[in-house]
Amino acid sequence: MSEDTKDTSKPAxxxxxxxxxVEPGEVKQTFSHGRTNKVVVEVKRKKLVGKPGAQxxxxxxxxxxxxxxxxxxxxxxxxxxxxxxxxxxxxRQEMQAKLLREAEEARLSANEAAxxxxxxxxxxxxAEEKERAEENRKAEEEAAKKAQEEIAAAEKAAAEAADAAxxxxxxxxxxxxxAAAKHPPARxxxxxxxxxxxxxxxxxSGKAERNDRRQSGKLTVTSALRGEDGAARARSLxxxxxxxxxxxxxxxxxQPREPREKQYREVIVPEAITVQELSKRMGExxxxxxxxxxxxxxxVTVNQTIDQDTAELLVEEFGHTIQRVSAxxxxxxxxxxxxxxxxxxxxxxxxxxxxxxxxxxxxxxxxLRGTDVVKGEAxxxxxxxxxxxxxxxxxxxxxxxxxxxHEAFTEMxxxxxxxxxxxxxxxxxxxxxxxxxxxxxxxxxxxxxxMIVAINKIDKEGADPTTVRTRLLEHxxxxxxxxxxxxDVEVSALKKINLDELMEKIHVQAxxxxxxxxxxxxxxxxxxxxxxxxxxxxxxxxxxxxxxxKRGDIFVVGPHTGKVRALIDDKGKQTKxxxxxVPVEVLGLSGVPSAGDKLTVVENESRxxxxxxxxxxxxxxxxxTQAPTxxxxxxxxxADQAVEFPLLVKADVQxxxxxxxxxxxxxSNDDIKVRILHSGVxxxxxxDVTLAAASNAPIIGFNVRPNxxxxxxxxxxxxxxxxxxxxxDLTDEIRAEMAGELGPEKIENVMGxxxxxxxxxSGKKDKAAGLxxxxxxxxxxxxxxxxxxxxxxxxxxxxxLRRFKDDVEEVRAGMECGAVLEDTNDIQxxxxxxxxxxxxxxxxx
Ligand SMILES: Nc1nc2c(ncn2[C@@H]2O[C@H](COP(=O)(O)OP(=O)(O)OP(=O)(O)O)[C@@H](O)[C@H]2O)c(=O)[nH]1
Numbered sequence: 001m002s003e004d005t006k007d008t009s010k011p012a013x014x015x016x017x018x019x020x021x022v023e024p025g026e027v028k029q030t031f032s033h034g035r036t037n038k039v040v041v042e043v044k045r046k047k048l049v050g051k052p053g054a055q056x057x058x059x060x061x062x063x064x065x066x067x068x069x070x071x072x073x074x075x076x077x078x079x080x081x082x083x084x085x086x087x088x089x090x091x092r093q094e095m096q097a098k099l100l101r102e103a104e105e106a107r108l109s110a111n112e113a114a115x116x117x118x119x120x121x122x123x124x125x126x127a128e129e130k131e132r133a134e135e136n137r138k139a140e141e142e143a144a145k146k147a148q149e150e151i152a153a154a155e156k157a158a159a160e161a162a163d164a165a166x167x168x169x170x171x172x173x174x175x176x177x178x179a180a181a182k183h184p185p186a187r188x189x190x191x192x193x194x195x196x197x198x199x200x201x202x203x204x205s206g207k208a209e210r211n212d213r214r215q216s217g218k219l220t221v222t223s224a225l226r227g228e229d230g231a232a233r234a235r236s237l238x239x240x241x242x243x244x245x246x247x248x249x250x251x252x253x254x255q256p257r258e259p260r261e262k263q264y265r266e267v268i269v270p271e272a273i274t275v276q277e278l279s280k281r282m283g284e285x286x287x288x289x290x291x292x293x294x295x296x297x298x299x300v301t302v303n304q305t306i307d308q309d310t311a312e313l314l315v316e317e318f319g320h321t322i323q324r325v326s327a328x329x330x331x332x333x334x335x336x337x338x339x340x341x342x343x344x345x346x347x348x349x350x351x352x353x354x355x356x357x358x359x360x361x362x363x364x365x366x367x368l369r370g371t372d373v374v375k376g377e378a379x380x381x382x383x384x385x386x387x388x389x390x391x392x393x394x395x396x397x398x399x400x401x402x403x404x405x406h407e408a409f410t411e412m413x414x415x416x417x418x419x420x421x422x423x424x425x426x427x428x429x430x431x432x433x434x435x436x437x438x439x440x441x442x443x444x445x446x447x448x449x450x451m452i453v454a455i456n457k458i459d460k461e462g463a464d465p466t467t468v469r470t471r472l473l474e475h476x477x478x479x480x481x482x483x484x485x486x487x488d489v490e491v492s493a494l495k496k497i498n499l500d501e502l503m504e505k506i507h508v509q510a511x512x513x514x515x516x517x518x519x520x521x522x523x524x525x526x527x528x529x530x531x532x533x534x535x536x537x538x539x540x541x542x543x544x545x546x547x548x549x550k551r552g553d554i555f556v557v558g559p560h561t562g563k564v565r566a567l568i569d570d571k572g573k574q575t576k577x578x579x580x581x582v583p584v585e586v587l588g589l590s591g592v593p594s595a596g597d598k599l600t601v602v603e604n605e606s607r608x609x610x611x612x613x614x615x616x617x618x619x620x621x622x623x624x625t626q627a628p629t630x631x632x633x634x635x636x637x638x639a640d641q642a643v644e645f646p647l648l649v650k651a652d653v654q655x656x657x658x659x660x661x662x663x664x665x666x667x668s669n670d671d672i673k674v675r676i677l678h679s680g681v682x683x684x685x686x687x688d689v690t691l692a693a694a695s696n697a698p699i700i701g702f703n704v705r706p707n708x709x710x711x712x713x714x715x716x717x718x719x720x721x722x723x724x725x726x727x728x729d730l731t732d733e734i735r736a737e738m739a740g741e742l743g744p745e746k747i748e749n750v751m752g753x754x755x756x757x758x759x760x761x762s763g764k765k766d767k768a769a770g771l772x773x774x775x776x777x778x779x780x781x782x783x784x785x786x787x788x789x790x791x792x793x794x795x796x797x798x799x800x801l802r803r804f805k806d807d808v809e810e811v812r813a814g815m816e817c818g819a820v821l822e823d824t825n826d827i828q829x830x831x832x833x834x835x836x837x838x839x840x841x842x843x844x845x
Contacts, residue, residue: 262319263283264319264320264321265281265282265283265320265321266320266321266322266323267281267282267311267315267320267321267322267323268281268323268325269281269308269311269312269315269322269323269324269325270308270325270329270330270610270613270614271307271308271325271326271330271614271617272305272306272307272308272613272614272617273305273306273308273311273613274302274303274304274305274306274613275289275290275293275300275301275302275303275304275305275306276302276303277606277609277610278306278311278314278315279302280606282314282315282318282320284318286302287302288318289302289314289318290302292314292317292318293306293310293314296310296313298310305613305617308324312324330610330611330614331611331614331615332556332600332602332611334524334598334600339517339518339521339546343518343520343521344516344517344518345516345517345518345519345580346514346515346516347515347516347517347519347579347580347581348389348396348397348398348399348510348515348580348581348582349398349399349421349422349506349509349510349513349515349581350399350400350401350419350420350421350422350543350581351398351399351400351401351420351421351422351423351424351506352400352401352409352420352422352423352424353365353400353423353424353426353454354409354423354424354425354426354440354443354444355425355426355427355428355436355437355440355456356426356427356428356431356433356434356435356436356437356440357434357436358428358431359426359427359428359431359434359437359456359457360426360428360456360457360493360494361426363456363493363494364424364426364454364456364491364493365388365400365402366493367493367494367496367499368390368398368400368499368502368503369388369390369400370496370499385528385529385541385568385570385583385584385585386401386402386528386529386541386583387399387400387401387402387528387529387541387543387570387583388400388402388570388583389569389570389582389583390503392503392507393500394507396507396510397581398503398506398507398510399543399581399582399583401419401420401528401543401583409443409447417526417527417595417596417597417598418447418449419526419528419543419545420447420449421449421450421510421513421515422449422450422451422452422506422509422510422513423440423444423447423449423450423451423452424451424452424453424454424502424506425437425440425441425444425451425452425453425454425477426454426456427453427454427455427456427468427472428456428457428460429455429456429457429458429460429463429464429465429468429490430457430460430461430462430463430464431457432464432467432468432471433468433471433472433474433475438475441472441475441477442475445476450486450509450512450513451477451486451487452486452487452488452489452502452505452506452509453468453469453472453477453479453486453487453488453489454488454489454491454502455468455469455488455489455490455491456491456492456493457492457493457494458490458491458492458497458498459492459494459495459497460492465490469481469482469488470482472486487505487508487509489501489502489505515581517545517546517547517580517581518546518547518580519546519547519548519579519580520547520548521546521547521548522547522553522600522601522602522603523544523546523547523548523549523550523553523555523578523599523600523601524544524545524546524547524598524599524600524601525542525543525544525545525549525598525599526542526543526545526596526597526598526599527540527541527542527557527558527593527594527595527596527597527598527599528541528542528543528583528595529541529595530589530592530593530594530595530597531592532592536587537587537588537589538560538589538590538591538592538593539585539586539587539589540557540585540586540589540592540593540597540599541583541584541585541586542557542578542583542584542585542586542599543581543582543583544578544579544580544581544582544583544584545580545581546580547579547580547601548577548578548579548580549564549567549577549578549584549586549599549601550564550567550576550577551564551565551566551567551576551577552564553601554601554602554603554604554605554608555599555600555601555602555608556599556600556602556607556608556611556612556615557589557593557597557598557599557600558593558594558597558598558612558615559591559593559612559615559616559619560589560590560591560592560593560612561589561590561605561608561609561612562586562588562589562590562608563588563605564586564587564588565587565588566586566587566588567584567585567586567587568584568585568587569582569583569584569585570583570584586599590612643671643672643673643741644672644673644675645672645673645674645675645734645737645738645741646675646676646677646692646695646696646697647664647674647675647676647677647697647698647699647700647734648676648677648678648679648688648691648692648697648698648699648700649661649664649676649678649679649680649699649700649702650679650680650681650682650683650684650688650699650700650701650702650704651679651680651681651701651702651703651704652681652682652702652703652704653681654681656702656703656727657679657680657681657702659727660679660700660702660727660730661676661679663727663730663731664676664731664734666731667731667734667735667738672738672741674734674738677691677692677695677697678691682704683704683705683706683707683710684699684701684704684705684706684707684710684714684721685706685707685709685710686707686709686710686713688706688710689706689710689713689714689717689719690713690717692714692719693713693714693717693718693719697719698719698720698721698722698737699714699719699720699721699722700722700723700724700730700734701721701722701723701724702723702724702725702727702730703724703725704723705723706721739842744840744841744842745840745841745842746838746839746840746841747838747839747840747841748783748836748837748838749836749837749838749839750776750834750835750836751776751777751778751779751782751835751836751837752773752775752776752777752778752779752813752834752835753773753774753775753776753832753833753834753835754771754772754773754774754775754778754817754819754832754833754835755771755772755774755830755831755832755833756769756770756771756786756827756828756829756830756831756832756833757770757771757772757816757829758770758829759827759828759829760818762818762820765825766820766825767820767825767827768802768818768819768820769818769819769820769821769827769831769833770816770817770818771811771816771817771818771819771833772815772816773811773812773813773814773815773816773817774813775813776812776813776835777810777811777812777813778798778801778810778811778817778819778833778835779798779801779809779810779835780798780799780800780801780808780809780810781797781798782797782798782835782836782837783795783796783797783835783836783837783838784796784797784798784821784833784834784835784836785833785834785835785836786821786824786826786827786831786832786833787831787832787833787834788828788830788831788832793824793826793831794821794823794824794826796821796822796823796824797821797822798819798820798821798822798835799819799820799821799822800819800820801817801818801819802817802818802819803815803816803817803818819833821833
């Protein structure tokens with residue numbers, strides 16, 4: 001209460017609050033709707049009736065406001081007090097008394113609330129302290145126990161050491177040893193370890209000690225839990241941090257660390273490389289390379305591919321040396337990588353079924369697959385993956401390729417994908433040898449693959465296997481029965497007759513071939529089929545040729561890369577790996593490869609990318625059929641790229657078609673190439689004309705004419721039809737036409753040479769070259785080539801020639817002149833200028 005009285009008297013003259021809303025000597029009046037009014041109060045000691053009280057009340061209100069909740073509610077009440085300041089003295093007194101009372105009440109309740117809060121906080125603190133003390137005690141007990149254990153262990157160790165020592169005097173006292181052994185782990189980390197170890201005893205001495213330890217932060221608990229090492233480690237970490245901070249600060253304050261010595265490398269650069277890959281190999285930033293390229297005048301991004309020459313400029317600019325690698329260095333050389341004989345293991349044969357339409361290829365394959373002993377076990381529905389494995393009764397496995405025809409077979413073979421070991425030639429016994437049968441025979445012979453003749457449909461009436469055998473002789477296929485070495489078997493795919501015998505023959509043939517491959521190496525395979533699956537992305541059926549393809553393997557396939565995400569066998573089951581002759585569906589490709597593409601597992605992704613990029617580049621080159629740039633014809637746009645001369649050839653017989661195609665290909669040179677869109681036997685049809693029209697190509701008819709419809713379309717679309725009956729006439733005319741297509745030949749005659757002595761400004765933007773003519777003469781308007789260190793900087797023309805401020809037409813050798821070059825300002829002293837005129841000559845192919 002005494003405090004309260006002090007309070008009331010004290011603040012009477014003290015200005016309170018942050019913002020002074022009421023000046024001393026003023027009373028704030030508050031009306032309804034938030035209106036206020038300030039009234040200046042005259043301060044007279046004598047008539048000190050209501051004003052000081054009012055002031056005091058106002059000050060009390062301000063004073064109480066910061067006190068949380070209850071106070072403001074209470075304190076607000078007095079506010080209306082001065083609302084009706086009546087001149088009546090009695091009312092004022094009452095008012096003052098009321099104000100004082102209310103203000104006091106508000107203060108009291110605020111004090112009470114504060115007191116309550118205090119006691120609560122104190123209680124919480126004591127509880128916490130108790131808890132912590134308890135924790136510390138436990139930790140200390142544990143530490144003490146641990147220390148005792150350690151002492152015991154140390155004593156034991158010391159005793160043992162003492163025993164082992166031959167010289168008793170040299171040996172330390174057991175007690176000393178114990179003491180020493182007690183410390184080692186701690187010494188390893190901190191020298192202040194021992195006094196702390198003594199703490200368990202001291203700890204019992206008093207609460208003060210415990211408090212000390214508690215005040216040292218988490219040290220007590222952590223050290224009790226982790227031993228002394230924890231504390232030591234914490235300290236060393238902090239030290240480390242400080243050191244780092246210091247280092248950073250030093251760096252920031254402009255004391256750079258010793259600049260790391262730049263490493264100069266020998267950078268291996270293939271014919272095409274992305275800027276990013278090059279930057280990696282150079283150990284430089286990609287952005288720096290881009291910047292440098294920009295300065296050289298070429299705008300490329302890091303993902304773009306640059307050629308070897310550009311790469312060389314970059315490599316040298318950064319001070320490295322280049323090691324150019326040719327295409328063959330980048331490509332994977334599977335041929336050279338021969339597996340040693342002792343590593344080879346027998347592998348199943350890969351069989352392809354070929355034959356004429358409807359002779360029963362599909363039926364036979366299905367029937368053979370029906371003999372698969374594993375089929376039932378797997379229980380899965382056979383997937384169409386383009387290749388299947390059939391397990392024979394004798395335990396042998398045979399891989400069947402479901403090739404779509406002999407063209408595909410040959411195409412794959414031409415691409416070096418000779419996957420087939422044995423061909424089964426299906427001939428229907430009732431139909432005999434048909435055109436496609438003969439084609440299949442020729443393709444098989446060309447591939448030098450052994451053949452087994454399956455004379456099918458022997459169940460059919462009119463089946464005549466003997467005629468088939470005899471007819472085969474015409475095509476130099478001599479079957480066993482005709483005393484030859486070609487295996488043959490009469491079968492019925494429909495009735496499942498002699499299928500076992502066929503399988504047996506496959507087995508015999510395979511044994512003869514002694515098919516082997518090394519399974520324990522990085523896999524190599526051939527794409528048999530590939531497509532873009534909606535849900536699974538690019539999927540390829542790969543027939544493993546050697547090695548074992550595993551999940552997670554990184555590979556390159558044609559121009560694509562990949563990482564084996566999943567392998568699915570022909571039964572639709574996920575498998576972890578696939579060995580030689582096993583067909584599997586491979587998931588995880590970056591794109592869809594073509595049938596016949598080789599899949600090769602490589603050591604890492606960058607190698608895969610490199611090979612894939614190289615192959616993609618090669619493909620692009622093939623597509624664009626770029627001719628080698630000829631310097632002589634550099635002004636001829638036609639010389640930059642070989643002109644294609646598309647043609648369509650139709651002839652009466654196959655032999656003529658081939659002869660014509662060969663003759664036309666011979667006319668091709670670096671400048672112009674014949675491109676045969678299509679060649680075939682028979683009349684010129686509508687589809688021929690449509691194809692020719694699409695490519696704006698003429699059609700050559702050799703002893704053939706178009707049908708009526710074709711003629712009509714040709715007339716409508718303006719397709720040229722050319723008829724011949726002598727090949728020489730044909731080639732002569734085509735040659736002349738191709739020459740016309742190329743336009744006249746352009747020949748350069750060098751007229752003079754000059755050296756750039758100095759460079760000066762000409763006009764606002766242009767530069768002029770101060771030249772000394774060294775050879776021949778320079779003429780205005782002539783073509784000119786500016787070279788710097790024998791590298792062409794620009795190909796231009798002479799825009800103007802001057803001698804002593806006079807425009808001249810010609811400047812001869814030995815004289816100096818100024819020349820402005822058309823469209824170029826890249827001129828430097830020391831550059832050489834070569835001027836020439838271009839004459840045109842009719843071209844002869
Ligand atoms: N009687 C009889 N019919 C057969 C036999 N094998 C196949 N066929 C029938 O011959 C027809 C053609 O058989 P496919 O297996 O489709 O012949 P394919 O050679 O695969 O035909 P393409 O795929 O069109 O080239 C079908 O109607 C079969 O049922 C057989 O051994 N005996």
